Amino acid sequence: MRLAALLVTLMMALVGTATADERVVGGDRVSIDDHPWVVYLTDTSGFQFCGGTLVAPDKVVTAAHCAVGRTARNTRVVVGREDKKSTAGVVTRLSGIWVHPSYVTADQGADVAVLTLRDRMSERPLPLAGPGDEALYAPGTPGHILGWGRISEQGPVSQYLLGATVPVMADGDCADAYFQFHADEMVCAGYLEGGVDTCQGDSGGPLEAGGRLIGVTSWGEGCARENRPGVYSKVIRFHDVLLEQVNGEG
């Protein structure tokens, strides 16, 4: 009996190791109960293509590049479902899509959008970073990335919600990595040596720090590459325009 318990513990440790090796890239499975505000977007066939963050009972912040070209009719938001293959949580329809009017491409900035849900969700929303939250952008601040996207640059997407911690990077380091980096509208997070990052399918999802949404997963060259950090829309920069949408009728 005691041997059996030991074996179970050993096997769980091994399974845990396998999960930790899954490379979001370099992430681990996390419970949606600890991040009730993280959501994903699907088309009408249920295909997951982006992430998002519930910032009010009926408002989701995502990336503009996740929302352009879509309609409220052909887009769904899945709330409260950690395992894509489960039926947990709810699949909700939209009543409106707002894309930042300055958005052109992700690497030119303004990569933010707000989706209005037809129904109000009971899950706890994540507040937007706003005035007074500048300190959350200090280099080295631990940021939390979450998503159901690819587990490696050329790999498959994740069936389960994965999360990882990446430090906010100094603007100078990000400018060295990318000529397109605009410090006013973007923030980088990750390690110069790579290994941990968001990837395709995580776009639109949260970069959370200090209990606030500080970034929206936007772009990067590949995933988890050395000297190629993930780039996130700088929520504090868009706080007013986002809040206007969040408090509006949508």
Ligand code: 4AZ
């Ligand atoms: C993408 O294609 C994407 N490594 C998202 C995040 C990153 C790269 C690409 C950052 O949606």
